[in-house]
Amino acid sequence: MLTSTVMHLVPDEDYLLDPTVGRHAHALFLEWVRKVAPEVAGRLHGPAPQKPFTVSPLQGPMTTLPGPKGVKVRLQAGATYWMRFTTLGQEIFQSFIACFLHPEAGYQLRLQNALFTVTDLITTPSPETRWSGYTSWEELVEGTGPSALLQVRFYSPTTFRQGRRNAPTLIPSLILRSWWSKWNAFSPFPAPWGPEEVTSLGETLLLRSSRLSSKVMDFGDHKEIGFQGEVEFDLSPLPEATRRWMVILARFAFYAGTGAKTTMGMGQTWTRGSSPGAKAPWR
DSSP, X not given: OEEEEEEEEEESSOEEEOSOOHHHHHHHHHHHHXXXXXXXXXXXXXXXXXXXXXXXXXXXXXXXEOOTTOOEEXXXXXXXXXXXXXXXXXXXXXXXXXXXXXXXXXXXXXXXXXXXXXXXXXXXXXXTBSSOEEEOHHHHHHTOOOOSEEEEEEEEEEOEEETTEEEOSOOHHHHHHHHHHHHHHHOSSOOSOOHHHHHHHHHHOEEEEEEEEEEEEEOSSOEEEEEXXXXXXXXXXXXXXHHHHHHHHHHHHHHHOSSSOGGGTOOOEEETXXXXXXXXXXX
């Protein structure tokens, strides 16, 4: 089971926060899982090249305020904000969601110094958001056909870790390898290519159009730069079976994210046809 859960949050007063709360939201998610399943949280927290969950940036009405100690964002009391949490396994999802099924757990959370009330959790497809949904590995494989055009949008800064450096530019082969690596790490249905084939295939991908910009995510102790925006890949020269698997992996990216630091808000990805929810703008 793959899930994407949108959480609506309302702050009790105005707050000033650091621009990126990714590491705080990451810690919260692990704490929620730990309360229900400590052994699962331990596995998620440990070192691993691939993680079976993602966390989005905080979204909603924010005012950016530069100051002597760096940029802050102002949140409005009573306004609705949201984040989303994706999981690539039923055990993880059940541990996460169980925290909100017991009254004694409470429905408040703290991000940095801001206290929020959780007003809604949406995992089913909803007209309120394009970002909620769920599917199965079987549905992704069996319910996906080939396409001649692949339209992908990177909604939060996206980068790729290469050795000790990051590659914050659009490199099709790195996008494909990111999706392929995470798919093969968790799916019961291995993708049909080996590492060399993935590299070769990525290098032959034709970029039909792109509308991208660079953006910095400030994590407090360090900053990350990445690209975000829309791209279109022309898959028409590829064999039908290859085009089909390209679409499968692109749909998978809705739940898996793309590139590095997807558990802290980077690499949030949406592909046309990946979510049954209605369209709604990201901040």
